[in-house]
Amino acid sequence: MAMAEPEFRATGVRIERWPRSLTKAGQVLIRDGKLELLTSYGRVIDSAPIRAVRAGKAWFTDEASTALTVNGKRYRLTMGQRNRRTDPQTLTGRFLKAVHGAGAAED
Numbered sequence: 656m657a658m659a660e661p662e663f664r665a666t667g668v669r670i671e672r673w674p675r676s677l678t679k680a681g682q683v684l685i686r687d688g689k690l691e692l693l694t695s696y697g698r699v700i701d702s703a704p705i706r707a708v709r710a711g712k713a714w715f716t717d718e719a720s721t722a723l724t725v726n727g728k729r730y731r732l733t734m735g736q737r738n739r740r741t742d743p744q745t746l747t748g749r750f751l752k753a754v755h756g757a758g759a760a761e762d
Contacts, residue, residue, distance in 0.1 A: 661686040663683065664683070665746055666680070670683075677700055681695060682695070682697070685754065688706075689705060690725065692730065701728060701730070703726050705754060707725075708754060710750070710755070718744040718747065719734045720747070
């Protein structure tokens with residue numbers, strides 16, 4: 656059985672778990688109803704079914720940052736740290752839409 660294409664994929668993402676940075680070039684995947692936070696080497700930092708994930712704009716930060724709660728742990732994602740081809744604000748918007756859309760689709 657082939658793996659489905661991800662609904663969302665971003666690389667070069669800074670992933671922080673307050674107050675420290677876990678990776679400056681991480682990956683975020685949403686695939687098959689599951690969110691995964693990965694290091695630049697593909698090691699799983701955290702993962703959960705998308706319906707158990709809460710995401711929104713991070714307060715007091717730039718437009719490229721997102722606040723995320725996965726398995727009760729709070730993270731801050733900053734998109735577009737390494738990939739300058741895609742506007743970080745656009746990427747953040749696509750991420751939030753994918754999280755909220757995937758969660759609503761499973762209800």
